[in-house]
Amino acid sequence: MRLFDKAAPPLIGLDISSTSVKLLELGQVGERYRVESYAVVPLPPNAVEEKNLTDVEAVGAAISRAVRRSGARSKNVAAAVAGSAVITKVISMPASLSDEEMADQLTLEADQYIPYPMEEINMDFEIIGPTENDEEMVDVLLAASRSENVDIRVAACELAGLNAKIIDVEAFAMESAFSLLDQQLPDNGIDKTIAIVDIGATMTTLSVSHDFSIIYTREQVFGGKQLTDEIMSRYGLSYEEAGLAKKQGGLPDDYETDILLPFKESLTQQVSRSLQFFFSSSQHATVDHVVLAGGCASIPGVDQMVEDKLGISTSVANPFANMSLASRIKADAIYTDAPALMIACGLAMRRFDTK
Numbered sequence: 001m002r003l004f005d006k007a008a009p010p011l012i013g014l015d016i017s018s019t020s021v022k023l024l025e026l027g028q029v030g031e032r033y034r035v036e037s038y039a040v041v042p043l044p045p046n047a048v049e050e051k052n053l054t055d056v057e058a059v060g061a062a063i064s065r066a067v068r069r070s071g072a073r074s075k076n077v078a079a080a081v082a083g084s085a086v087i088t089k090v091i092s093m094p095a096s097l098s099d100e101e102m103a104d105q106l107t108l109e110a111d112q113y114i115p116y117p118m119e120e121i122n123m124d125f126e127i128i129g130p131t132e133n134d135e136e137m138v139d140v141l142l143a144a145s146r147s148e149n150v151d152i153r154v155a156a157c158e159l160a161g162l163n164a165k166i167i168d169v170e171a172f173a174m175e176s177a178f179s180l181l182d183q184q185l186p187d188n189g190i191d192k193t194i195a196i197v198d199i200g201a202t203m204t205t206l207s208v209s210h211d212f213s214i215i216y217t218r219e220q221v222f223g224g225k226q227l228t229d230e231i232m233s234r235y236g237l238s239y240e241e242a243g244l245a246k247k248q249g250g251l252p253d254d255y256e257t258d259i260l261l262p263f264k265e266s267l268t269q270q271v272s273r274s275l276q277f278f279f280s281s282s283q284h285a286t287v288d289h290v291v292l293a294g295g296c297a298s299i300p301g302v303d304q305m306v307e308d309k310l311g312i313s314t315s316v317a318n319p320f321a322n323m324s325l326a327s328r329i330k331a332d333a334i335y336t337d338a339p340a341l342m343i344a345c346g347l348a349m350r351r352f353d354t355k
Contacts, residue, residue, distance in 0.1 A: 010036075010074035011165065012067075013173075013348030015341070016059060016153065018048045019201040019225065019243070019295075022337075023066040024344040025074060026351060027326070033180075034324040038344075039070035040337055045239050050202055050221065051082035053152045060159025067160060071328060077157050078166035078347040083205070084219050085149045086169050089113045090128065092137045102127075106142060114144045122150045122167070143169060166350050173346030174198065174207055174293075175214045180319040180345070182212075185289055192288040195278070196317070197271050198342065199296035201225045206274040208287065216278050222270045224296045227263045234259060264302050268309045275310070286312070293317040297339035319345045 015022040020042050027036045047058040091113070093102055106125055110118060123144040131137035150167050157164040178196060182188045191211055198205040202223045208216040224246075231242040235251065245251050251259075271290070279285055290312050292303055297316045307314035318338040325331055334341075 009351070010076065011348065011351035012037075012072055012074050012077045012162070013344040013346070013350070014063065014066075014077045014079045014157070014162075015170075015173075015344040015347065016048060016053065016063075016079065016156065017043075017200050017340075018050065018203070018223070019043055020340075021059065021062040021066045022341055022344040023063070023070050023072065024341055024348045025070070025072050026323075026345070026348040028352070029324055032322065032324055033349075034326060035320060035329050035334060036326050037070040037072040038329065038334060038337075038341070039066040039072075040340070041066040041069060042240070042243065051084065053156060056152055056156050057159065059156040063156060063160035063162065067162070075161065075163050076165045077162045078168055078350045079153045079157060079164055080168040080170045080173050080343060080347055081145050081149045081153065082203075082219070083169055083171040083217050086143055086145045086171075087114055088144075088169075089142045091140050091142055092131045092134070093140050095130070095136055095138045102140065106140075110142075110144070113142060116144075116146060120147055121145065122147050145169075166347075168347055168350065170205070170343050171207060171214060171217045173343045174205075175209065175212075175346070176349045177317075177319045177342045177346035178207075178209055178291075179212055180322070181291060181317060184315055184318065184321065185291075186313065193284055193286075194289050194291060195275060195287045195312075196291045196293055196342075197274065197297075199223060199267065199270075199292065199294035200340075201228075201295065204270055204274065204294075206271075206278065208278055208282075208284075216282060218274060218277055220270070220274060222267075223294075226266075227259070227296075230259050230263065231255075260299070264299060264305055267296060267299075267302060268306050271306050272310060288312075290314040291317050293339045293342045295340040298336060317342055 013024045022040050024038045025036045027034045041062045043062050044058050047055040121144045125140050125142045128139040131139050154164040193210045196207045200223045202225050204222045205219045228242045303314045303316050
């Protein structure tokens with residue numbers, strides 16, 4: 001059970017995706033998390049392309065709107081870079097080394113693992129645990145990203161008057177939030193292999209977790225923007241109008257059969273294909289359960305279609321199922337947005353890190 005630090009200073013989890021900025025702040029009551037504030041604000045087209053920020057001013061303006069809309073008062077933010085922008089490596093190091101000594105040694109040896117000059121990267125590490133069959137060594141996770149990936153997110157936060165205290169990795173944030181889903185999984189997820197499929201606007205990320213530790217991650221180009229584009233083309237709507245209609249309804253009767261159903265079938269095929277890549281590159285021949293996350297997971301019936309197609313039990317992620325909500329939070333709204341808030345939730349949980 002997580003023991004909360006009562007004095008943990010406020011921290012906003014900020015997920016910058018291809019089509020929106022998602023902001024979430026968690027507090028705590030006793031040993032339960034409580035959602036204190038949240039907002040989802042759309043981004044203009046092409047402000048972020050496949051996880052790359054291409055219009056930092058537009059992103060900064062959207063973050064400002066999200067802060068105002070949510071009512072969040074903290075200026076401290078945890079954001080994240082995409083897994084595809086990060087190099088990770090597990091290295092064995094002497095357990096006797098202090099953190100400072102490990103940092104110095106990793107800096108000296110980094111060119112063995114990272115194909116960029118040291119002055120062009122941001123690097124960090126975390127001790128995972130003892131090395132198997134060698135009690136004098138520990139396994140250390142090294143993570144590095146090009147500085148430009150970090151700096152542009154820091155700049156977007158600063159434009160909104162916020163202080164980027166933490167830049168995490170999306171896959172690690174997803175892993176943190178996934179720990180909240182235990183009661184929604186077979187046998188509470190213990191010793192189970194679970195596929196988490198995060199279907200965003202332009203990218204779908206498959207993360208496979210075994211006993212709540214991520215063992216595989218893969219990104220591919222596919223997402224809800226394809227549905228938005230089809231709505232724009234068929235009904236002559238603008239990008240903003242199509243996005244709103246997709247979420248709120250009001251489209252012609254043929255939308256369900258001619259547009260939405262083929263997209264759901266295509267989505268299901270993408271999930272199947274992603275899992276086949278995993279099976280072919282690991283010793284696993286199946287997974288015990290599939291969790292759908294991201295904005296597309298909220299499409300009615302998509303979880304049942306995936307379950308029927310794959311023959312694997314499937315559910316839609318809701319990291320807030322066991323949380324309380326501050327009075328300003330509308331339950332219907334946040335539960336609708338819940339599958340798309342997994343990364344923001346994992347980032348917000350960094351407030352309670354005791355490491």
